[in-house]
Amino acid sequence: MGGRGRAYTIVALCLALLAAGVVAGVEWARRWEGSVTLLGNWTGGDEDRFRREVLEPFEREHRIRVVYQGSSAESQVLAADVEAGTPPDVVVMPGPGELAAYAGQGRLEPLDGLFDPDHYDPMWAPEVAGAVHWVPVKADLKSMVWHPGALPEAEVARIARDPGEWCLALESGATSGWPGTDWVEDVLLQQAGWETYQKWATGRLPWTDGAVRKAWTTWGALVGAGDRQRVQRALLANYADPWGGSDPACVKERLEHQASFVRSGAHWMAVRGRYAHAKAVIPGARRDATAWEVAGDLAAMLRDTPGARALIRHLADPGTAQLGFTANRAVPTATYDADPMTGRVDATLRARGTMRCWDASDAMPPAMRDAFHQAALRFLAAPDELPQRLAVLEEMRARHRDAAWLPTVCGNG
Template identity: 75%
Template sequence: MTRRRTYTVLALCLALVAGGVVAGVWWTHRWKGAVTVLGNWTGGDRDRFRTQVLDPFEREHRIRVIYQGSSAESQVLAADVEAGTPPDVVIMPGPGELAAYAAADRLKPLDGLFDPDDYADMWAPRVAGGVHWVPVKADLKSMVWHPGALAEDDVARIARNPREWCLAMESGATSGWPGTDWVEDVLLQQAGWEVYQKWATGDLSWTDPRVREAWTTWGDLVGAGDVRRVGPALRAGFQDPWGGPEAACDDERLEHQATFVRDGEHWTAARGQYVHSRTVVPGARAGAPAWEVSADLAAMLRDTPEARALIRHLADPATAQLGFTANRSVPGGAYDDDRTTTRIDATLRGRGTMRCWDASDAMPPAMRDAFHRAVLRYLAEPRQLGEQLAVLDRVRNRQTIPWLPPVCGSG
């Protein structure tokens, strides 16, 4: 036998063995089926989702979960849908893009798969004739984090100094969203939730003086146009602006960011606490506070028994929580019993609290993406704000897909 034939036979044997191993794995687990999932969680977030949520589902239902995580989730999903090979289930941050897919009849209704009374209406509204998504993980925004050693009374005082703000805009295909969070929140605190809702649902011009004031207020707070600050801020990743080769933050004491940062290395070491953002926003309204919120939402693109089982599992109050939840049937004991956690949970799930979707997450995808780009340009060149707002208004007027229904609620 020649050496080439020997290698060929060996390769065939190895292929047969590998195939047997795969078949053996499937037989050992006695899988009843499989479900494909697309999400934006990668790295440690993906691992926690796998360990805490998906592995228990697989053990209980004998359904294999094939998960794909991507920081360019929107682009991956659009390509898969166009090719006719969408995932069974998608988990996306925010409802705007999902509302567009629902309007195009791409999403399957989730009616009957979970109890909508477990959620305030804003979290799981009826869109395109049915409920098309369910929150998997919720985050509270409108928060300014500060070291625990810094008195709350001092936060507003030092907030007027741009050098006190940690600022990081880089997020791959979605770079800029920490800046859109800022502009949205300033508008919410200065103009109130009614004006915010008109703007977030496409009924208020980007050139409105109240919208423009929100931009300039943010720019003044963080030092827009200051090349010493803007360059590092544009390059630094939002997940860890305090470390790594592109670190933008060092001794800054304030950060405008959502609940997820409290578990990061920096704010854990600093024993981070938070105040409501209206504490630092010039011209903020008095009265009951309004909060921005966001969530990762699960939707179904292919109606299969396996996909339905996974949606039920994700909405089940007994399923492990990856962070905070909007599900009112999840017992309070699901979280660590500390004061900060209790405050955040009460704000996300309590009745009578005004909560508004992160506006960019609620906007049609083209509007959202233009908003992301505009904040990056504004940071670098604030004198061109008028031109940027005019561009954004043209994008608003070109939208043909339905905007999300009301984005605020206190139920």
């Protein structure tokens, strides 16, 4: 063989060895030391970000593969999996009501030693069924009325009396109606105060109580309940982006009662949206105290495995990437100091001395929550039938009197 042939042979051999090394390296990288199944409600772009910023770093560090399933029908998927005896190791759910039900059935594992409870206001991670069973991984602020940045706050209160100024969108698939229940809850919180709100949200105040009835009628008057054309548009409009698409539900409206997640939406970015506290626009709101509704995504463990425990620790770790706002006081405040509005929302969610109350429907037993959602849709279309709606809800409360209602939903610790 000539010198040139030998050279080609040596080069080919080196390339083959290099390729073999790369393949071996890839195969070695795929040798997981364990796996963990995770169910959540993040899909699409939210799922992509969750995988990229939260799950992939966990996999690299722990060599534990995360098998993630995202579903907009998470409640139904989880119920079916639990019934079949194949629950996920870990679940991330919006709100504590459904998790409290599973904890009461002995389906959730205690999270003792997996995170520091002192990093949270106790209302975020309370003791239920003898232990703490969930930890917040994301938080959102509610009790917010969004308006164009150029609109003075005094003008916001004035135009709020005109139903035509409110953008209203209640469609949300299996959970349609929740933007309406948010309204009723917030009106009750601002008019009656957090003590009355807490009694109602924990099943100790009848739906037929005068304060609850007043909250419904106040909401109806503000947004034009019974206006057929307006209601039809609101019932079909998706809450995620009522301003977008070829036939937007909201066009000229200047106000929207919605949580902090909308701040990054195209519409509110374009008009440099700002927010006022809901009590500024709610007739009869108490001026002597300020309370905020909050919401959050909570991680719980259904199977106590090494992978599940490691994942819970990771999700609660203040060094883990944040998907939005957080309730974890150990996360540096600098994370949210990019602009004054972001810092203001963060301070409201985490500051001591600020009264925060869980979104009531998220905190109620699932059957009560679902009935509340449906009642909001029906009331908007037929406000004259409110007595019947409240009677049905009160019957549901009585039927589920022994369900796993939370002991408290408010706190300022």
